[in-house]
Amino acid sequence: MRRACRMPLAMPVLFIALALMASRAAAEDLIFTLSSDRIRITSDFRGVDLVAFGAIERDAETVSRGAGYDVVVVMRGPPETLVTRRKARFAGIWINRSSRTFPNVPSFYLASASRPLADISTPAILKRYQIGPENLAFQALGGPDEDGAFRDGLIRLKADAGLFDVADSTVSFPGTSVFKANLSIPANVPVGDYVVTAYLFRDSAMLARQSLTIRVSKEGFERLTFDLAHRYGYLYGLLCVVLALFTGWLAGIIFRRD
Amino acid sequence: MQIYLPIAELPVNMFLIFGMGGAVGFLSGLFGVGGGFLLTPLLIFSGIPPAVAVASTTAQVVASSSSAALTYWRRRLIDTKLAAVLVVAGVIGSSIGVAIFSLLRRLGQLDLLIAVGYVTFLGFVGSLMLAESIRAMAHIRRGRPLPLRRPGRHNWVHGLPFKMRFRRSKLYVSVIPILGIGIGIGMLGALLGIGGGFILVPALIYLLRVPTSIVIGTSLIQMIGTMAVATILQSGTNHTVDGVLALILMVGGVIGAQFGARVGAQIRGEQLRALLGLLVLAVAIRFLVNLVLPPAEIFSLATLSGDAR
Numbered sequence: 001m002r003r004a005c006r007m008p009l010a011m012p013v014l015f016i017a018l019a020l021m022a023s024r025a026a027a028e029d030l031i032f033t034l035s036s037d038r039i040r041i042t043s044d045f046r047g048v049d050l051v052a053f054g055a056i057e058r059d060a061e062t063v064s065r066g067a068g069y070d071v072v073v074v075m076r077g078p079p080e081t082l083v084t085r086r087k088a089r090f091a092g093i094w095i096n097r098s099s100r101t102f103p104n105v106p107s108f109y110l111a112s113a114s115r116p117l118a119d120i121s122t123p124a125i126l127k128r129y130q131i132g133p134e135n136l137a138f139q140a141l142g143g144p145d146e147d148g149a150f151r152d153g154l155i156r157l158k159a160d161a162g163l164f165d166v167a168d169s170t171v172s173f174p175g176t177s178v179f180k181a182n183l184s185i186p187a188n189v190p191v192g193d194y195v196v197t198a199y200l201f202r203d204s205a206m207l208a209r210q211s212l213t214i215r216v217s218k219e220g221f222e223r224l225t226f227d228l229a230h231r232y233g234y235l236y237g238l239l240c241v242v243l244a245l246f247t248g249w250l251a252g253i254i255f256r257r258d
Numbered sequence: 259m260q261i262y263l264p265i266a267e268l269p270v271n272m273f274l275i276f277g278m279g280g281a282v283g284f285l286s287g288l289f290g291v292g293g294g295f296l297l298t299p300l301l302i303f304s305g306i307p308p309a310v311a312v313a314s315t316t317a318q319v320v321a322s323s324s325s326a327a328l329t330y331w332r333r334r335l336i337d338t339k340l341a342a343v344l345v346v347a348g349v350i351g352s353s354i355g356v357a358i359f360s361l362l363r364r365l366g367q368l369d370l371l372i373a374v375g376y377v378t379f380l381g382f383v384g385s386l387m388l389a390e391s392i393r394a395m396a397h398i399r400r401g402r403p404l405p406l407r408r409p410g411r412h413n414w415v416h417g418l419p420f421k422m423r424f425r426r427s428k429l430y431v432s433v434i435p436i437l438g439i440g441i442g443i444g445m446l447g448a449l450l451g452i453g454g455g456f457i458l459v460p461a462l463i464y465l466l467r468v469p470t471s472i473v474i475g476t477s478l479i480q481m482i483g484t485m486a487v488a489t490i491l492q493s494g495t496n497h498t499v500d501g502v503l504a505l506i507l508m509v510g511g512v513i514g515a516q517f518g519a520r521v522g523a524q525i526r527g528e529q530l531r532a533l534l535g536l537l538v539l540a541v542a543i544r545f546l547v548n549l550v551l552p553p554a555e556i557f558s559l560a561t562l563s564g565d566a567r
Binding site: 041042043044045046080081082083084085086087088089092093094095096099101150153154156157158160187188190218221222225226229230233234236237238239240241243244245247248249251252253255 | 260261262264265267268269317318320321322323324325326327328329366367370374482486489490491492493494495497499501502504505508509512513515516549550551552553555556557558559560561562
């Protein structure tokens with residue numbers, strides 16, 4: 001599933017060229033496109049590298065500020081409600097004792113940045129635009145969060161699973177006003193509609209941003225199986241049983257010894 | 259070779275899973291058990307979510323049991339009436355088991371139940387097996403014959419009401435213990451992903467005095483029926499049966515079982531039982547260690563319906 005990278009560069013380049021010609025009201029603007037508008041999960045899916053190409057455009061009145069731009073491209077997965085549980089020792093064994101529910105947690109969060117986030121902007125600005133996993137706005141339901149222990153646990157577990165990530169130095173500038181961001185999508189990426197947002201920074205200030213959507217979906221056999229299992233669970237279970245009986249019967253015939 | 263599992267939603271090494279199925283199949287052929295009690299923990303310890311591991315092994319047990327049952331069917335070594343009563347009881351048991359499974363999944367205590375279930379259950383059965391086989395080996399070493407258990411001898415079970423006649427097994431016995439055993443095994447099967455053959459066979463022999471020649475074929479039919487219903491119920495309510503995972507395990511399992519059965523025929527019965535007892539105890543201890551030692555990560559994530567994240 002490396003189809004996304006094999007896409008010809010001609011289209012994005014043309015797209016950017018057209019975008020550069022259009023004039024905008026803002027002093028600086030940003031426009032980008034993705035190497036693919038869909039990520040397909042098939043049986044040999046092992047993750048995919050997605051590329052975002054973009055251009056920084058400046059109107060005639062704005063003085064040239066030379067180099068010094070920073071770009072952060074953020075990919076956010078569809079929101080989900082998660083329960084974080086904490087184990088504690090009880091009667092000698094470790095069991096889940098307390099939990100907090102977090103609605104509206106992005107199921108996936110990947111930030112690709114030209115430099116470490118702390119060098120790009122101030123904590124207040126990063127928090128305002130929810131850039132970086134620790135700056136995501138979700139909060140606990142059902143009881144106080146004990147200084148964010150449950151929230152921190154959630155973020156740590158998501159990061160361990162490769163579902164929350166910040167990749168510094170994955171945005172490069174082939175030209176002074178053209179950027180390219182590499183988004184490395186892991187194999188366990190959740191399915192759904194994603195929003196990819198590019199942010200343009202200079203001297204810690206956020207100058208412009210633009211968002212695109214991309215869909216991650218299971219395809220072919222994977223999709224068929226998943227849909228069948230979730231929509232017609234009993235039928236799917238019956239098929240599994242038939243398959244099991246057939247496998248057992250076939251083995252009994254093949255390896256017959258008497 | 260990596261393959262993406264559609265229900266577990268993660269890529270796994272196909273040959274690793276196939277190898278696990280084969281190795282467990284070999285042991286199940288060797289000891290004449292279903293192997294679910296080994297396969298489910300192996301899958302859990304290799305990173306498959308416990309709910310998916312339990313439900314997919316359930317389907318695998320159907321395949322391995324039906325492969326073995328075919329031989330007994332050909333030799334007419336099955337008490338169909340007894341098997342039918344056991345299956346009915348097993349289905350009731352597995353329905354209760356699946357309901358408890360769903361409830362605990364939502365409460366976030368399923369992993370605990372699986373671990374505690376394995377520790378207590380396998381610990382108990384493993385110790386019994388080991389003690390029994392050591393006793394048998396000691397008897398043989400001293401040159402004394404083993405005390406025989408006669409099928410005709412009665413125990414407290416035979417005093418219970420609601421008697422039913424089973425011609426094939428030459429039994430006239432109350433249905434209460436049969437239903438009790440069937441329901442118990444069905445519940446365990448659904449909750450822990452085990453066929454329960456290593457409990458069912460001794461229970462039928464020692465409690466009900468079912469003739470040993472008929473007991474294995476009959477218990478295999480009970481396992482097929484109960485686990486088939488458990489698979490359908492798990493899939494319908496929890497959506498946790500991974501068909502791709504189950505198929506790889508099935509193919510590995512049935513092939514491994516053939517080789518295991520050949521090796522098993524050359525080892526003495528009491529030595530086999532001692533080995534099986536040790537293996538069962540080892541799995542129980544592995545789960546106990548996980549429960550008692552402070553975990554590296556005390557937090558865990560799940561969705562509201564209980565899917566691990």
